[in-house]
Amino acid sequence: MDTWFARTHASLRGAACVTPEGVSRAPLLLCGGRIHASLPAWAPQIDLRDHLIFPALINAHEHLQINAVPPLATAEVFPNSYAWIEAFQAHFNDAAVMAALRVPKASRLRHGALKNLLAGTMFVAHHDPWHEALDAPDFPVALLREYGWSYALGWNSYGPPVQQSFAQTPVDRPWIIHLAEGTDAVAQAELAHLDKLGCLAARSVLVHGVGLREQDIERIIEVGAGVVWCPSSNERLLGRTLDPRRLADAGRLALGTDSRLSGSRDLLEELRHVAVHDGLTPRQMLALVSTDAARMLRLPWRGHLQVGAHADLLIVEDRGGYEASSLIGLERSRIRAVVREGLPCMADPDFADWFALAEVDTVPVMLDGRPKLLAKSLADPALLALEPGLEFADARDRALASAITIEARC
Numbered sequence: 001m002d003t004w005f006a007r008t009h010a011s012l013r014g015a016a017c018v019t020p021e022g023v024s025r026a027p028l029l030l031c032g033g034r035i036h037a038s039l040p041a042w043a044p045q046i047d048l049r050d051h052l053i054f055p056a057l058i059n060a061h062e063h064l065q066i067n068a069v070p071p072l073a074t075a076e077v078f079p080n081s082y083a084w085i086e087a088f089q090a091h092f093n094d095a096a097v098m099a100a101l102r103v104p105k106a107s108r109l110r111h112g113a114l115k116n117l118l119a120g121t122m123f124v125a126h127h128d129p130w131h132e133a134l135d136a137p138d139f140p141v142a143l144l145r146e147y148g149w150s151y152a153l154g155w156n157s158y159g160p161p162v163q164q165s166f167a168q169t170p171v172d173r174p175w176i177i178h179l180a181e182g183t184d185a186v187a188q189a190e191l192a193h194l195d196k197l198g199c200l201a202a203r204s205v206l207v208h209g210v211g212l213r214e215q216d217i218e219r220i221i222e223v224g225a226g227v228v229w230c231p232s233s234n235e236r237l238l239g240r241t242l243d244p245r246r247l248a249d250a251g252r253l254a255l256g257t258d259s260r261l262s263g264s265r266d267l268l269e270e271l272r273h274v275a276v277h278d279g280l281t282p283r284q285m286l287a288l289v290s291t292d293a294a295r296m297l298r299l300p301w302r303g304h305l306q307v308g309a310h311a312d313l314l315i316v317e318d319r320g321g322y323e324a325s326s327l328i329g330l331e332r333s334r335i336r337a338v339v340r341e342g343l344p345c346m347a348d349p350d351f352a353d354w355f356a357l358a359e360v361d362t363v364p365v366m367l368d369g370r371p372k373l374l375a376k377s378l379a380d381p382a383l384l385a386l387e388p389g390l391e392f393a394d395a396r397d398r399a400l401a402s403a404i405t406i407e408a409r410c
């Protein structure tokens with residue numbers, strides 16, 4: 001047995017495992033990066049009484065490389081995303097934007113991944129051309145692979161051509177496109193246009209959908225397609241977002257952050273935003289970032305805690321009340337532990353023994369003012385320098401990170 005395999009064994013006992021399907025209090029058995037039905041007697045036991053275990057969250061829409069780029073400094077509301085993209089062109093001459101874009105793309109991609117991990121999000125659908133940095137074995141989160149994508153119907157100069165990309169995407173893989181990102185006639189016409197092009201099918205995943213009309217939503221449900229909802233981004237750019245209820249009731253809605261360039265800080269903040277809208281139950285909100293997202297993105301082993309699932313977990317304190325509600329309003333600094341493939345990667349300091357058992361070296365950090373242990377492999381000073389609210393607890397490490405920050409700004 002290799003050492004990695006041995007290190008991934010753990011029996012998590014005493015916690016309530018929470019998914020949209022319900023709550024289980026049986027021990028959660030981890031082995032080889034997956035959830036197992038049984039474990040050898042020597043497997044370590046982790047006492048998690050008074051805790052809740054959720055499947056790590058799925059972020060169904062993200063642009064990882066632009067999370068440290070300053071947003072447009074305007075309260076202007078745009079009729080559609082194309083108008084916003086036009087307005088953004090002048091923003092590229094802004095000194096702070098130029099400085100942010102001077103940071104090597106590989107680092108920016110990893111920073112976007114780390115941002116997700118800090119919010120208990122272990123799987124991301126990245127909506128930009130592939131980059132070799134995404135294939136690094138130690139990339140901080142798992143990514144959607146083997147999928148097709150185009151950028152948008154009205155922005156052909158970036159990303160694969162719409163019809164060709166759709167046709168080349170196998171029917172059992174997702175094909176993703178920004179669609180109906182606006183409130184005007186241009187946005188409202190996009191679903192019918194996509195349908196006419198022959199690109200609306202069960203594999204179609206449509207991002208935003210603000211301009212969708214009632215009959216468009218019925219058509220999406222009829223063909224078995226899905227929509228990724230990014231309410232923070234929509235409200236900032238367009239002044240409103242879609243009504244999520246019909247799509248959520250049909251299980252055809254997932255949640256995405258977009259990047260911080262237009263959207264929220266992370267998926268937890270996006271969930272807080274969702275909660276202020278009427279109409280979705282806590283169970284439905286949880287499904288947006290777990291089971292429903294996994295179904296739309298064709299991820300049979302994610303978004304749940306059944307035997308065979310990836311052992312990617314988000315662990316929080318059980319403060320009583322309805323379990324699925326515990327995720328709504330959760331601050332990232334209040335996450336007790338984030339687990340990837342059976343190994344803890346960020347947790348409160350009292351989980352030091354678990355890190356030791358799993359032979360994961362850690363670095364003490366502060367996350368939004370609260371002490372945490374972060375897996376050493378993730379504690380790259382260049383990344384911490386890009387993430388507001390995350391800093392080394394040790395003064396010497398902090399000095400190194402701040403030197404990198406100054407270098408990035410020069």
Ligand SMILES: [Zn+2]
Nearest residue numbers: 063127178258
């Ligand atoms: Zn986007």
